[in-house]
Amino acid sequence: MSVWESLKSRQSALTDRPLLALFEEENRADDFAIETADMRFDYAKTNIDRDTRAELIKLAEDAGVEQKRDAMFAGVEINETEGRAVLHTALRNLDGGPVILDGKDVMPGILDTLSAMRSFATKIRQSHITDVVNIGIGGSDLGPAMATAALSPYHDGPRCHFVSNVDGAQIADTLRVLDAKHTLVIVASKTFTTIETMTNARTARAWMADNGGDPKAQFAALSTAEDKTADFGIDPGQVFGFEDWVGGRYSVWGPIGLSLMIAIGPKGFDAFLRGAQAMDTHFRAAKTLENIPMMLALVGIWHNQICGHATRAVLPYDQRLAQLPAYLQQLEMESNGKSVQIDGSDVTHNTGPVVWGAAGTNGQHAFYQLIHQGTRVIPCEFMVAANGHEADLHHHHHLLIANCFAQSEALMRGRSLIEATKIMAAKGLTGDELDRQARHRVFPGNRPSTTLTYPLLDPYTLGQIIALYEHRVFVEGVILGINSYDQWGVELGKELATSLQPVVEGIEPATHKDGSTAKLVDYVLRHRS
Numbered sequence: 001m002s003v004w005e006s007l008k009s010r011q012s013a014l015t016d017r018p019l020l021a022l023f024e025e026e027n028r029a030d031d032f033a034i035e036t037a038d039m040r041f042d043y044a045k046t047n048i049d050r051d052t053r054a055e056l057i058k059l060a061e062d063a064g065v066e067q068k069r070d071a072m073f074a075g076v077e078i079n080e081t082e083g084r085a086v087l088h089t090a091l092r093n094l095d096g097g098p099v100i101l102d103g104k105d106v107m108p109g110i111l112d113t114l115s116a117m118r119s120f121a122t123k124i125r126q127s128h129i130t131d132v133v134n135i136g137i138g139g140s141d142l143g144p145a146m147a148t149a150a151l152s153p154y155h156d157g158p159r160c161h162f163v164s165n166v167d168g169a170q171i172a173d174t175l176r177v178l179d180a181k182h183t184l185v186i187v188a189s190k191t192f193t194t195i196e197t198m199t200n201a202r203t204a205r206a207w208m209a210d211n212g213g214d215p216k217a218q219f220a221a222l223s224t225a226e227d228k229t230a231d232f233g234i235d236p237g238q239v240f241g242f243e244d245w246v247g248g249r250y251s252v253w254g255p256i257g258l259s260l261m262i263a264i265g266p267k268g269f270d271a272f273l274r275g276a277q278a279m280d281t282h283f284r285a286a287k288t289l290e291n292i293p294m295m296l297a298l299v300g301i302w303h304n305q306i307c308g309h310a311t312r313a314v315l316p317y318d319q320r321l322a323q324l325p326a327y328l329q330q331l332e333m334e335s336n337g338k339s340v341q342i343d344g345s346d347v348t349h350n351t352g353p354v355v356w357g358a359a360g361t362n363g364q365h366a367f368y369q370l371i372h373q374g375t376r377v378i379p380c381e382f383m384v385a386a387n388g389h390e391a392d393l394h395h396h397h398h399l400l401i402a403n404c405f406a407q408s409e410a411l412m413r414g415r416s417l418i419e420a421t422k423i424m425a426a427k428g429l430t431g432d433e434l435d436r437q438a439r440h441r442v443f444p445g446n447r448p449s450t451t452l453t454y455p456l457l458d459p460y461t462l463g464q465i466i467a468l469y470e471h472r473v474f475v476e477g478v479i480l481g482i483n484s485y486d487q488w489g490v491e492l493g494k495e496l497a498t499s500l501q502p503v504v505e506g507i508e509p510a511t512h513k514d515g516s517t518a519k520l521v522d523y524v525l526r527h528r529s
Contacts, residue, residue, distance in 0.1 A: 414445015
């Protein structure tokens with residue numbers, strides 16, 4: 001019997017075991033948690049026992065996770081379908097040694113770019129610029145937008161705005177309230193050809209020129225296409241490039257993070273990098289049982305591939321992390337949303353789960369009903385800081401933490417029909433009405449969750465959290481035998497959109513399209529004002 005088969009057999013036998021029964025094991029709360037100097041990861045409220053955990057670890061060993069981890073950090077081309085190394089970790093290698101790729105140390109170039117970013121960010125922070133507009137999409141937007149919002153207590157630079165959607169409403173609403181003479185526009189596109197980004201960039205350039213700004217001085221580019229940025233009119237000294245071994249959704253650590261650096265300053269950005277570097281060191285050095293990314297990934301494999309739970313909810317109890325679930329949607333679903341293994345064969349298990357969520361406590365008044373009493377089990381990943389930034393509002397933070405911990409406890413404990421009946425009987429109900437009302441108040445319980453806690457959401461901690469989830473994606477991808485670093489699934493829609501644009505504009509007929517698409521285009525053309 002394979003380890004996969006053994007795990008599935010074990011899960012079938014454990015389906016009805018109450019989670020609370022696991023706490024009869026001595027020291028479960030500590031044995032099923034990992035605490036470092038900076039954070040505590042608790043997975044005790046899952047249906048994983050010691051024997052199950054041992055088999056999950058065997059699964060990782062059989063997949064060669066540690067060997068492939070070391071290969072990634074060493075610059076081996078683990079992105080095999082594109083023939084590329086995966087070295088976003090080198091962008092935060094501030095205290096490490098050389099990183100050799102094709103016989104050359106890439107660190108001098110990385111550090112030179114970081115130095116140039118620091119100089120530019122300092123110049124902007126000391127200038128007349130009051131607002132920065134970052135134009136990008138996908139990884140060129142989600143990372144810096146999320147991180148900038150998360151670290152708002154550390155903002156002492158210009159205000160930052162983010163435009164990603166090609167829907168003209170977003171850029172129109174963003175630019176409408178800004179002064180073109182005091183705005184810096186950052187265009188983030190590695191190839192400088194991304195259609196949504198370049199459409200918005202041209203609109204911003206026209207706006208700036210029409211409203212007294214200087215596009216040549218007030219535009220910067222995050223791109224490797226220096227010929228295209230020059231044609232666009234951007235000063236070469238304000239162009240910051242990065243290599244193809246940095247994937248878009250892993251790029252916030254380098255030039256794509258320029259807007260964040262301008263907002264919080266070079267020192268704050270360095271702390272952000274050092275937090276990620278600390279998680280890299282932990283991931284490489286810690287044994288599996290003491291390794292947070294490893295165990296977070298194995299919990300994910302247990303819930304999704306073994307238990308069959310198709311989604312996972314990311315629930316940060318921190319309003320400033322409200323954009324983290326959307327960031328992790330791309331990180332996880334674009335990375336591991338695959339159906340073919342690296343060798344070209346079909347995968348034999350479900351791959352990436354649907355990732356979703358929202359900040360607590362807002363989510364409690366939106367979708368927690370489904371999580372607690374719905375018919376599908378949704379594993380939850382809670383996270384909360386021990387301290388908030390608002391010292392004069394500490395009572396808010398105490399209530400926030402209480403809600404976070406209460407939700408995970410409620411998901412585990414549930415409420416039985418006997419308990420619900422006692423509650424309703426105390427309200428004076430009897431007979432059939434007592435039974436009916438009690439049934440509505442039953443909570444199944446036995447719903448798994450993990451909790452990540454840390455002292456304070458500062459740049460260092462945020463760097464750790466993002467790197468933690470990056471490595472979780474890597475481990476899950478290796479176990480599933482897929483390439484987490486390509487994204488061919490986004491290409492077909494792009495190609496079809498390019499061919500459809502002249503049809504939607506009425507320049508070409510829709511005769512080559514299917515009947516449904518042709519009729520939709522016809523409707524738009526008939527109703528266009």
